[in-house]
Structure formats: C-alpha cells, structure tokens
Amino acid sequence: MAKNIHIGLSPLTGTIFAGTAKPVKGNTNGAMQFTGEKVDVTSLALAAVAEKLVKEDRIISWTLADGRTLQLRADYVQKAEPTVIRRCPRCGSSLVATERRPDGNSTCDQGHVFPTASAIGGSHGKN
Ligand SMILES: [Zn+2]
Incomplete structure (x- = not known):
C-alpha cells in the first residue's frame, strides 16, 4: 500500500x-x-x-x-538582453542610432535618416 x-x-x-x-x-x-x-x-x-x-x-x-x-509559469532569464533592435526601413541595417526624444529620427550606418516610428522591428520581442 x-x-x-x-x-x-x-x-x-x-x-x-x-x-x-x-x-x-x-x-x-x-x-x-x-x-x-x-x-x-x-x-x-x-x-x-x-x-x-x-x-x-x-x-x-x-x-x-x-x-x-x-x-x-517558468521562464529562462536571458542575460544582458539587448535593447530593442531597430532596423533601417531602406537597407535593413540594425546599426541604428536613435534620437532620444518623442517623434525623433534614427540614422543607420549607411547614413539613411528615417523617423524612428517607421523603423522595422520596433516592438519588443520581435526581431
Ligand atoms: Zn539604411
């Protein structure tokens, strides 16, 4: 028993x-x-x-x-998760510098300037 x-x-x-x-x-x-x-x-x-x-x-x-x-629920904790990765809508480069202000622009490493809001992959968790 x-x-x-x-x-x-x-x-x-x-x-x-x-x-x-x-x-x-x-x-x-x-x-x-x-x-x-x-x-x-x-x-x-x-x-x-x-x-x-x-x-x-x-x-x-x-x-x-x-x-x-x-x-x-249980989740693995990822170490040093990178900040949101934004991509240039023209060339797709992820090397983007973003102005820290509302409605600011971003500039990719190819020199393309675009509104940050139009960047690809701006939402969290999607790359
Ligand atoms: Zn670009």
Whole structure:
C-alpha cells in the first residue's frame, strides 16, 4: 500500500513540507494533517515545478475557491538582453542610432535618416 504522502505550505513560515498525512477529521475540503515527520522540501519542490514547466513549455492555471485564477509559469532569464533592435526601413541595417526624444529620427550606418516610428522591428520581442 502506498503511503499517503502530502505536500503542504506552512502559512506561517512559507516553508513547503512533505510527509505522511491523513485527512483532517470532520473536514470535507480536502485539508490534510501531517501525521509524522515532515521534511522541508521548499527548494526541491520549487525547482522541480519550475523545471517541469520550462521543459514542457507550459503555463498551468487553475481556479481558486474564491473564483480568482492562479497562473504558474517558468521562464529562462536571458542575460544582458539587448535593447530593442531597430532596423533601417531602406537597407535593413540594425546599426541604428536613435534620437532620444518623442517623434525623433534614427540614422543607420549607411547614413539613411528615417523617423524612428517607421523603423522595422520596433516592438519588443520581435526581431
Ligand atoms: Zn539604411
């Protein structure tokens, strides 16, 4: 017979514990009570969940009792992500100098001057 392993969060310390547990008497909402030794698995649990989500490229969401939706995802953090890459609309060069003012112009390394708003790839995340 498999042991009834439970994983639960301590609301006081924020520690995630794992151990054998049994349902709380008279409680019908699924609450569990640890019955023996419980082990701090906070780091292991977080790492396992994050690794699973990022490997499977998944976002998990579920609805809480109060109707709110909780969403969980994991992302690799990219080091020193370059600022938005803009390209010249005439030659496509990404070596563009941009004036730091509203409605400013940009100049590519070929000397083409164009309104920054007309640059290719101005939106974040698309290159
Ligand atoms: Zn150009």
